Amino acid sequence: MGNSLRHIYAIATNTFTEAIRQRVLYVLVVFCLVMLGGSSFCTQFDFRGDDFKFMKDLAYAGISVIGLLVALLGAALLIPAELERRTIYMVLCKPVRRFEFIAGKYFGLVALLTLFVVLMAGIFFLALWGHESALTGDILAASKGRPTELQAQMIAEYRAAAYDPALVQALVLLWAKLCLVTVISVFLSTLASSTVFIVCCTLLVYLIGHLQSVAREFWLEGTVAAAWYTRAFLAALALTAPDFQTFNLIDEIIAGNAVLWSNTLPVLGYAVGYAVVALALAALVFEEREL
Amino acid sequence: MRYRLLALALLVAWGAGKLPWERRLAAERQVVMVGETLPMSYQLRDRLGQGLTMAALGGFRGLAADCLWISLTGAWEEQEWERVQALAEVCVLLQPRVVFFWEMGAWNLAWNASEAVTRAPVPMGRIDRRRHDAMRWIEAGRSLLERGIRVIPERPTLYQKLGDLHWQRLEDYSKAAECYEEALKRPGCPAYVERFVGFALEKAGRRREAYDYWRRLWGSVSEHGVDQHRWGVVEEHIRDLEAELDVPAGERLFAPAR
Numbered sequence: 001m002g003n004s005l006r007h008i009y010a011i012a013t014n015t016f017t018e019a020i021r022q023r024v025l026y027v028l029v030v031f032c033l034v035m036l037g038g039s040s041f042c043t044q045f046d047f048r049g050d051d052f053k054f055m056k057d058l059a060y061a062g063i064s065v066i067g068l069l070v071a072l073l074g075a076a077l078l079i080p081a082e083l084e085r086r087t088i089y090m091v092l093c094k095p096v097r098r099f100e101f102i103a104g105k106y107f108g109l110v111a112l113l114t115l116f117v118v119l120m121a122g123i124f125f126l127a128l129w130g131h132e133s134a135l136t137g138d139i140l141a142a143s144k145g146r147p148t149e150l151q152a153q154m155i156a157e158y159r160a161a162a163y164d165p166a167l168v169q170a171l172v173l174l175w176a177k178l179c180l181v182t183v184i185s186v187f188l189s190t191l192a193s194s195t196v197f198i199v200c201c202t203l204l205v206y207l208i209g210h211l212q213s214v215a216r217e218f219w220l221e222g223t224v225a226a227a228w229y230t231r232a233f234l235a236a237l238a239l240t241a242p243d244f245q246t247f248n249l250i251d252e253i254i255a256g257n258a259v260l261w262s263n264t265l266p267v268l269g270y271a272v273g274y275a276v277v278a279l280a281l282a283a284l285v286f287e288e289r290e291l
Numbered sequence: 292m293r294y295r296l297l298a299l300a301l302l303v304a305w306g307a308g309k310l311p312w313e314r315r316l317a318a319e320r321q322v323v324m325v326g327e328t329l330p331m332s333y334q335l336r337d338r339l340g341q342g343l344t345m346a347a348l349g350g351f352r353g354l355a356a357d358c359l360w361i362s363l364t365g366a367w368e369e370q371e372w373e374r375v376q377a378l379a380e381v382c383v384l385l386q387p388r389v390v391f392f393w394e395m396g397a398w399n400l401a402w403n404a405s406e407a408v409t410r411a412p413v414p415m416g417r418i419d420r421r422r423h424d425a426m427r428w429i430e431a432g433r434s435l436l437e438r439g440i441r442v443i444p445e446r447p448t449l450y451q452k453l454g455d456l457h458w459q460r461l462e463d464y465s466k467a468a469e470c471y472e473e474a475l476k477r478p479g480c481p482a483y484v485e486r487f488v489g490f491a492l493e494k495a496g497r498r499r500e501a502y503d504y505w506r507r508l509w510g511s512v513s514e515h516g517v518d519q520h521r522w523g524v525v526e527e528h529i530r531d532l533e534a535e536l537d538v539p540a541g542e543r544l545f546a547p548a549r
Contacts, residue, residue, distance in 0.1 A: 053391065057353035064350060153481055177350070210350065213317055216310065239306025243313045244350065245320070251352045252323055257388045259323055266316055270309075277305045284298035 007096050011104020016111045019074050025112075029119070032066040035059075036123045052161040055131065056254045059124040060174065063117060067178040068206065070116050074109045075185030076198040083193050088291060099283035106186045106279055110179055117175045125167075132162035161256060169264055170253040176271040177247045181206055183278040184242070190286040209244035212237060242274050356385040356392065363399070372404040376431060383439065390448050393439030397452060401432025401460050429460045447480035454487065464495035482520050489528060502532040506544060 019025065036059050082088040091101060136155045143151050185202040192198055216238035219231060226234075246267050253259050363378035379396030386392060405428035409421050436453045443449060454470030457463045468491035474480045475488070485508055492501035505528050509515070515522040526545065533543050540547070 053353075053389070054357045057357050061351050061354040149481070149483060213313070216313065220310070220314075238310065240302060243316070246313065246316045247350060248352070249320060249323060250350065251386065252388055254353055255386055255389045257323070263319055263323055266319065270312060270316060273312075274309070277301065281298045281301060284294045284301070288292070288294045 003095075004097070004100055007100040008104045008107060011091070011096070011101055012106075012108035012111060015078060015105050015108025019078060019108065019112045020115075022073075022077065024073060024077075025070060028066050028069055029116070032062055032120050033123055035062040035066075036120060036127055052128065052131065052158075053255070055128065056167070059120075059127070060170065060250065060254055063120045063124070063171075064174060064178075066120065067113060067116060067174065068181060071109065071113055071178050071182040072185055072199050072202050074112055075105070075182055075189050076195045076202070078109070079105060079186065079189035080193045080195050080198065083291065092291070098286050102186065102190065102283050102286050103279060106183060106282075109182050109186070113178050113182060114175065117171060117178070121171050128162045132158050164256065166253045166256075166259065169259065169261065170250045173247055173250050173253070173264060173267060176268050177244065177250075180242055180244075180271050180274055180278075183275045183282070187278050187282040187285070190282045190289060205241060206244070208237060208241045212241040212243045213245045215241075216243070243270075246270060352385045356382045356389070359385070360392065363396075367399055367403065370407050372400070372407065372428065375399050375404065379435065383435070383442075387442045390439070390443055390446055393435055393443070393449055394452050397432040397435040397439070397456065399432075400435060401429045401456050404428035405432070405460065429456070432456060432460070445477060447474040447477035447484070450474035450477065451480070451484055451487075454484075454491070458491060458494070464491045465497065467491040468495065468497075486521065486524060489525070493528070493532075498532060498536060502529070502536055502538070505529045505532065509544060 082091075088101070092098065135158050139147055139151050139155055147155060181202065184205050185198060188198045188201050188205075192201070215234040218226075219234040219238050249259050249263060249267060359378050359382050363375055363382065366372075366374040366378060376396075379392065379399065382392040383389075383396060405425040408424040408428060411421065411424075433453070433456055436449055436456060439449045440453065450470050451474040454467045454474060457470060458467035468488050471484050471487045471491060474484050489501050489505050489508065492498075492504055505525055509522075509525055509529060512520075515526075530545050530547075532538075533545065534547065
């Protein structure tokens with residue numbers, strides 16, 4: 001057990017180092033930083049009453065898209081590259097088991113994803129802080145430090161919206177969702193060796209995952225008559241694809257609505273459960289793969 | 292082959308096990324995102340285009356709603372009120388728990404649209420048409436606010452806005468007072484709304500009730516120095532009503548000015 005953990009840790013560290021050296025990731029980071037930094041300039045839209053809404057929505061969408069690309073490219077580039085460069089033999093000829101290799105790759109990518117999410121969140125919180133300071137500073141300057149009842153209420157609302165601790169809760173959920181996408185990408189990379197194929201398939205699973213709940217309800221409720229093959233297809237989707245709609249709580253949190261941790265933790269539990277099963281599936285498939 | 296069969300068995304077992312879990316999570320999510328009578332996906336499918344539906348379902352509902360709202364602002368500038376209404380409806384459908392969309396959607400309909408049609412040129416002898424059109428938009432705004440209140444009953448803003456609508460657009464001051472009182476029951480309601488109840492009751496001609504309300508408000512605190520409550524205004528109204536209602540000197544809160 002101890003050996004296994006050491007192997008996984010070594011492979012994860014190596015994967016992280018290797019991934020961090022990929023130039024495409026730097027391009028994504030720069031793109032995201034520009035997007036997050038620039039989001040504060042997009043707050044002049046007519047969102048009276050909630051000056052931070054567009055900024056938050058844009059930032060979370062940005063983190064989501066860039067995180068998705070990092071998850072996709074990370075898994076799709078690294079594992080097939082190991083096969084293509086035949087460096088995988090160097091690893092597997094040592095007393096390293098295949099499931100350790102897969103787990104190490106996955107945790108390395110999770111570490112990369114965590115770094116990205118933390119970095120992007122840090123920039124976003126800085127942008128939020130800057131925008132809040134500018135808004136409240138304007139009010140305080142206009143009122144010469146003695147805000148009226150309405151101005152005091154506006155300042156309180158700005159601060160509540162900008163320093164909402166629930167934003168961290170949304171980030172945790174977003175991170176969990178991205179980790180789930182990563183594990184799917186890792187699983188697919190054990191089946192195929194083409195990067196394009198893995199990226200396309202993972203994207204498809206991502207899209208299907210957002211429609212999985214529709215398929216599930218359609219299949220389980222059976223209120224609409226459908227041919228047996230349609231029902232079989234829906235059943236296959238419902239049984240295999242993850243339900244990404246579960247993570248829609250993120251929208252509610254960003255919108256400033258109270259979402260309890262008791263609602264969030266089961267979703268995180270679901271993500272962990274799915275990741276464990278997908279990782280086990282990846283290990284089983286990889287075990288029989290001819291290298 | 293053995294491992295692949297094992298993987299398949301694991302997948303099927305996991306699939307069967309996760310279904311009830313996913314349904315429970317969906318039910319919990321439904322409770323958090325109240326106001327969805329139908330599953331969100333069906334409502335959206337009916338109203339949105341395919342691309343936007345995918346975006347909405349793909350975890351970008353917030354951004355999609357924001358972009359639609361920006362588009363609504365364009366429609367507002369062009370005074371395309373039907374489009375404003377349609378876009379507002381989609382925004383509240385995408386993010387039903389965002390107060391802003393309900394509040395500003397209703398403001399656009401009940402204030403902007405109704406004012407615009409009131410000023411629009413109409414054929415001779417069809418002046419009543421303007422009134423009819425204006426009322427239609429006011430009712431659309433009211434409907435939006437009332438639906439919003441059903442979705443977000445714990446926030447004071449929509450009650451306050453509905454009170455404004457009854458006051459300013461429908462001139463139903465009694466109803467406005469009721470709405471302001473409902474707003475005051477919710478945490479986070481601005482302090483000035485407590486004065487609006489008294490003003491509305493006075494405007495409704497319910498002088499005695501207004502007087503009782505002002506007295507209750509005055510008696511609700513022992514210290515009357517806090518500026519944001521504008522106790523001076525409250526005192527002025529109590530004095531005026533005591534004079535107007537001819538309240539006996541012994542029952543008065545303030546001695547009449549000499």
